[in-house]
Amino acid sequence: MALTAIEIYKYLPKTNCKDCGFPTCLAFAMKLAQKGADLSACKHVSEESKVALDAASRPPIRLVSIGKDGRKVEVGNEVAMFRHEKTFYHAPGLLLRVKDSEPLDKVARDIAAVDSYKVERVGIQLSWNGVAIQSNGGGKDAFLACVKQTASHPELALVLMSEDPEVIAAALSDPKVAERRPLIYAATAANWQKMAALAKEKKCPLAVRADSLEALSDLTEKVAQAGIEDIVLDPGTRDFSDSLNALTQVRRLALKKSFRSLGYPVITFPGEKAKSQEEEVLLATQHIARYAGVIVLDHFSPTVAYPLLTARLNIYTDPQKPLQMQAGVYPFGKPDQASPLLVTTNFSLTYFSVSSEIESSGFPTWLMVVDTEGQSVLTSWASGKFDAERIAKASKTFKVEEKIGHRSLVIPGAVAVLRGDLEGEFPEWKIMVGPREAVGIGPFLKQNWAK
């Protein structure tokens, strides 16, 4: 959390010597708080103060990147326990774990499936982030053979999973693998020195695993002292209750107690103890809602991929900035002067629900999208942002009368009450009340317009 000027001032000499170029220490502190000056301008601040100020001005949860470009996972740097407090900033990575004990052709197929999967939702292309390769008792060669399968999928973020530093080192000895900045999983009490040295040499982020928060914070302190900044935590919890407790406590400790040694993003494995496909997905859903940074599942299919991507998009939408469309008149098919004119709001979800039904109907149609600051039909009507006056204004702004020869307007069924007012704003127009649900648009158009 950023320090205030007063908090910074406490660490300064308070002599007002002006050597820093500012008239008083308080003035310098105010500039520092705005990030408009550097602490090094003060030659008299003590070493302890320097260390304390540096520690306090770092974000409470380290921002860690896994991978480069493409599907890079960038997580951490959160400030909230609840999205409504501000927002959740960095959506968790979704990855698939493959094991080197599986047949190689299955591994290849799974990796390809993750790489090629794309789905669109509210106009946004969504995809998973990458794969985790786990060494599962097959030794170096089996592991390397699996890692090699990722070579033709350079966009995917990678996690290299083994507790044997020799196996990880073998994989990282290939510069093409190392430069992808894979997450090394994991440092433990038994192997941390070698793992930390490897992570430092290859400039990769390092996961740290222990079975209690005490052991975990102890280990991260050691790893941090060895020069590793990009750490990912695994508190070892694998079920609903334990992982909820651990992730909540880690988030609280980082945000509310400035507990630096747990101030890192968390990795989870929802499939490991799950008793069914549904349970794996539901635990992953819990992890999306409650504080995970990297979520590694054990099963991948479009059926589980799409809902998880949707959940992630939902939870990580900034509450202050609902997804919105540009207001205007959108043509569908090749509409002409005789084509119907529909009106709706600029909330993305509303727009895409309506537009997909218009598209399915095959009817050439004009859709006028009114700026309601991203609110849905009912919400914006209730808050006074979607009314006859605004609709009339929009139709003038977008010169609707030049696009159509008829004078009919179809309004969403949910705001049928606007009809009277609209007849006032649009004298001589025919105001038609459309269906309440978008799915009724196709049949409505069919019934009311000769093609």
Added chain:
Amino acid sequence: MAKVETPVEKWRGRVQEVRLGGDGRKSVVLGGESTLPFLHFDGEVPHRPVVAVEVLDMPPADWAGSVMSAWGDVVKSPVTWAKKAAEHGADLIFLRLASAHPEQGNTNGAQAAKTVSQVLAAVDIPLIVVGADVAEKDNEVIVAVAEAARGQRLALGTVTDKNYKTIVATAMAGGHAVVAQAPMDMNLSKQLNILCCDMGLPKDSLIMDPTTGALGYGMEYAVSVYERLRLAALQGDSMTAMPILSHAGYEAWRQKEAKATEGVPAAWGDPTLRALLWEQMTAMTLLQSGADIMVLRHPRSVEVVRGVIDQLMAH
């Protein structure tokens, strides 16, 4: 090794307890939490969140195919349906008097009273009974139901700011609780709670329905409303401290992802599992945000969600 002090919050308030059923019928107690959902290290979670199965008093006209085939013939009667739901592990039955709607049969108070009595006789779990969301009709049928079910401690609904007096009064007279619905806004929920309590409804007889958004269709709005309500309750605001009822079933199953089996992108995958996940993931997320009653439609979801609640309550 440095000691890590478990970061426990000092909450001032708790969620109100509300009992349904009892006196010869199974009792379900909702609420009572002194912390956020399932955080046993942080406070008390004395009562597990419960699963209600949505049952209509007439065969549904436009429900998703896979829900209909999962239930089969039992949907022909709310009695057989409720029995089957109880067998599948329902903690409560959420009975919707859909046939009372003027365009669906326009059944009257006497019919509603008879239906409810039959369902009460068929199961030993508590009932939530709501009308067809038409104010005058609802008032007529719910009054009849409240009288016929005196002593059974139902929850009656749906109370809204535009129609609350009759249902609240009849609930008070019959010793029932009330479900009060507000449109996805914590202040509107609070206002409605105040209106009900100002009439003399005891705080232990009120359940909030803050409205539900399905996965992909408003879920995050519901997440934030539920969380804000729960936080206010824990900070001592007794007018936001009622247990929360959530409709993952109703909301998830009306979405394209749950209903459509063709004409959708290949990237959406298998329609059967996808539809189940749509309901279950909505339920899961909203349970994490503070739902105390989760109303579901598919029997498989009842099983899976109760299994997850079991695990979240184990400590």
